[in-house]
Amino acid sequence: MDLAFMWSTFLQLLSGVPLTLNLSFTSVAFGAVFAMILALMRMSGVRVPDVIARGYVFVFRGTPLLVQIFLIYYGLGQFRPTLQEWGLWGFFREPYWCAVLALTLNTAAYASEIIRGGLQAVPHQQVEAARACGMSGFLLFRRIVFPIAVRQALPAYGSEIILMVKATSLASIITMMEVTGLAAKLISQTFRAIEIFVVAGAIYLILNFVITRIIMAIEWWLSPHLRRPPSVEPKLEAAHV
Amino acid sequence: MQQLSYFELVGFGPNGWGWALLTATAMTLAVALCGFLVGSVVGTLVAWAKLSRNIAARWLADGYTTVLRGIPDLLVIYLFYFGGSAALSAIGSLFGAEGFIGVPAFVTGALAIGIVSGAYQAEVFRGAYQVVSRGEIEAARSVGMHRWLMFRRIIAPQVLRYAIPGLGNTWQLVLKESALISVTGLVELLRQSHIAAGSTRRPFDFYLTAGVLYLAITWVSTYLFQRAETHSMRGMRRAS
Numbered sequence: 060m061d062l063a064f065m066w067s068t069f070l071q072l073l074s075g076v077p078l079t080l081n082l083s084f085t086s087v088a089f090g091a092v093f094a095m096i097l098a099l100m101r102m103s104g105v106r107v108p109d110v111i112a113r114g115y116v117f118v119f120r121g122t123p124l125l126v127q128i129f130l131i132y133y134g135l136g137q138f139r140p141t142l143q144e145w146g147l148w149g150f151f152r153e154p155y156w157c158a159v160l161a162l163t164l165n166t167a168a169y170a171s172e173i174i175r176g177g178l179q180a181v182p183h184q185q186v187e188a189a190r191a192c193g194m195s196g197f198l199l200f201r202r203i204v205f206p207i208a209v210r211q212a213l214p215a216y217g218s219e220i221i222l223m224v225k226a227t228s229l230a231s232i233i234t235m236m237e238v239t240g241l242a243a244k245l246i247s248q249t250f251r252a253i254e255i256f257v258v259a260g261a262i263y264l265i266l267n268f269v270i271t272r273i274i275m276a277i278e279w280w281l282s283p284h285l286r287r288p289p290s291v292e293p294k295l296e297a298a299h300v
Numbered sequence: 301m302q303q304l305s306y307f308e309l310v311g312f313g314p315n316g317w318g319w320a321l322l323t324a325t326a327m328t329l330a331v332a333l334c335g336f337l338v339g340s341v342v343g344t345l346v347a348w349a350k351l352s353r354n355i356a357a358r359w360l361a362d363g364y365t366t367v368l369r370g371i372p373d374l375l376v377i378y379l380f381y382f383g384g385s386a387a388l389s390a391i392g393s394l395f396g397a398e399g400f401i402g403v404p405a406f407v408t409g410a411l412a413i414g415i416v417s418g419a420y421q422a423e424v425f426r427g428a429y430q431v432v433s434r435g436e437i438e439a440a441r442s443v444g445m446h447r448w449l450m451f452r453r454i455i456a457p458q459v460l461r462y463a464i465p466g467l468g469n470t471w472q473l474v475l476k477e478s479a480l481i482s483v484t485g486l487v488e489l490l491r492q493s494h495i496a497a498g499s500t501r502r503p504f505d506f507y508l509t510a511g512v513l514y515l516a517i518t519w520v521s522t523y524l525f526q527r528a529e530t531h532s533m534r535g536m537r538r539a540s
Contacts, residue, residue: 121472121518122511123479126490130511133497134504221370228372232483243378252383260371267370 060254068245068258075238076262082155082227082237086162087220093163094170101175112171119168125229127165132157132233158230166223173219177212178204210281217274221267238262309502310509317496317506324492325513331409331488332478336471338414343421350426361422368419373412373477380412381405381484409481409488417474424466428459461532468525472518479514489513 097115100108119127135142135151142148150156181204189203231240242259246252279286304315312318349361368376384403392401432455440450482491493510497503 118511118515121515123476123490123514125479125482126507126511126514129490129494130504130507134507137502137504225370225372228374229480231374239372239374239378242375246378246382250382250386252379252386256375256379256383259375260367263371263375264367 061251064251065254065258068255069262071245072238072241072255072259072262075236075241076266078235078237079224079227079266082158082162082230082235083220083224085159086166086227087223089159089163090166090170090223093167094174097167097171098174098178101171102178116168116171119165124161124165124226125232128158128161128229128233131161154230154233154235158227158233158235162223162226162230165226166219169222170216170219173212173215174208176215177208177210180211181207206281210278213274213278213281217271217278220270220274224266224270225263304500304502306505309500309505317492317500320492320496321489321509321513324487324489325517327486328475328478328488328490328514329517331406331481331486332413332471332475334406334410335413335478336417336474338410339417339421339470339474342414342418343425346418346422347425347429350422351429365419365422368416373416374480374483376416377409377412377480377483380408380415384408384411405481405484405486408484409478409486413474413477413481416477417470420470420473421467424463424470425459427466428462429455431462432458464525464529464532468522468529471521471525475514475517475521 097112100112101116103109131151132154135157139148142151185203185207186199189199194202227237228239231237231243234240236244238259242255246255249255308315310317310321346361346364349357350365352358380403384407385401388401388403389397389399436454436458437450440454445453478488479490481488482494485491487495489510493506497506500506
C-alpha cells in the first residue's frame with residue numbers, strides 16, 4: 060500500500076463527487092414526484108391508471124438499470140431524425156440528461172411501492188377522526204395522511220436513496236466522469252486496482268454514511284411523539300422544605 | 301439495402317440474431333446462477349460468523365456486509381476484472397511465467413457477483429436462522445446430535461424454508477447485476493445486444509429485446525420462487 064499514491068488518488072476521485080451527488084439528487088428529486096403520481100395511480104381504485112402503474116413498476120423493476128440507460132442513450136439515437144424534428148434531440152444527445160432520465164424512471168418505480176406502503180399503513184382511525192373534524196380531500200391528505208405516510212416510508216426511502224447513489228456509478232458507462240468513472244480511468248492507466256478500489260470504496264462509504272445520518276436526523280425530527288419526554292429532575296431544595 | 305423488419309432482425313432467419321440472443325440469454329443465466337451459488341456459500345459462512353460468539357469474526361462479518369452493500373457493484377466488478385488479472389500475473393511470475401495472465405471473464409463475473417450477493421444473502425440467512433425456534437435446536441442437542449448432523453438435519457432445512465422469499469429478492473438483484481458483467485467483455489445478453497446494435501445500427505430494437513428477455517427471466521423466476529415458497533410451507537400452520 061502506497062499511501063502517497065492513495066492520497067493523490069483520493070484527491071483526484073474527490074473531483075467526481077459533485078457529479079455523483081448531482082446525479083443522485085436530481086434523479087431522486089424528480090423520481091419522488093413521479094413516484095408519488097404512480098402511487099396515487101395505484102391507489103386510485105380506477106382500473107386504467109392502476110393497471111398502467113402496475114405495468115410500469117413491473118417493467119422498470121424487472122429489467123436491469125443498464126439496459127434502461129442503453130435503451131435511452133443509444134437506443135433513442137435510432138429515432139434521431141424524428142427527435143430532431145420535435146426539438147428533443149438536444150436533450151437525448153447529452154449523456155447527463157439520459158442518465159438522469161434513466162435513473163429517475165428507475166427510482167420512481169421502486170419509490171412508488173415504498174410510498175404506497177407508507178400511504179397504506181396510515182391508520183384508518185386517523186383518517187376517520189380527521190373526517191369527523193370536517194376535513195376532506197386535499198386538506199385531509201396534506202394535514203393527516205401525507206405527514207404520517209412520510210414518517211413511515213422514510214427508513215425505506217433512505218435505503219432507496221443509498222441505492223441511487225450506488226446506481227449513479229452506471230452513468231460512467233455512458234462517459235459520465237463521476238467517482239466510478241474516474242476510478243476506472245485511473246485503474247486502466249496505472250493498473251493499481253486494489254489501492255484505487257479501496258479509495259473509491261471509502262468515498263462511497265463516507266457518502267452513504269453521511270446520507271444515512273441525515274435521514275436519521277430527519278426521522279428524529281419528524282417523530283417527536285416517539286422521543287422520550289425530557290426528564291424533569293426533581294428539585295433538590297423541595298425535599299428540604 | 302432494404303430495412304429489415306423487427307421480427308426478421310431478432311428472429312431465427314438468415315439475417316436474424318435470434319440464436320445469438322438466446323445463447324447470450326443462456327450465458328446470462330449461467331453467470332447469474334454461478335454467482336448466486338458462490339454468494340450462497342459466502343453468505344452462509346458470513347452468516348455463521350455473524351452469529352458466532354467470537355467478537356473478531358462478528359466484527360469482520362459486519363464490516364464485510366456493510367462495505368459490500370455500501371459500494372457500487374460496478375466498482376467490485378472493476379476490482380475483480382483488473383485486480384484479478386494483476387494478482388494472477390504476479391502469482392504467475394513467481395512460478396516463472398512471463399507476462400500478463402488474464403482471468404476468464406466468466407470467472408471474474410461469477411466471483412464478483414458472488415462476493416456482492418454473499419453480503420445480501422448473509423443477512424437473509426441470519427434473519428432466517430433467528431426465526432428457527434430455539435426449542436428445536438435444544439431438542440436436537442438433547443437427542444445427542446452433533447453440530448454437523450444438527451446443521452444438516454435441523455437447521456439447514458428450516459433456514460432454507462424461511463430464507464426463500466429473501467433469496468428470491470437476492471436472485472432478482474443478481475440477475476440485474478449480471479448485466480454489469482458486460483463491461484468485462486463477457487458475451488451475455490446485454491453485451492450481445494450491444495454487438496448486434498453496433499453491427500445493424502438498430503440499437504433500440506436490440507436493447508428493447510434484451511429488456512423483454514430480462515423481464516421474461518424475472519417473471520419466470522418470481523413464479524418459481526412463489527411455487528417453492530408454497531411448497532416449503534405446506535406443512536406449516538398459518539395464523540391468518
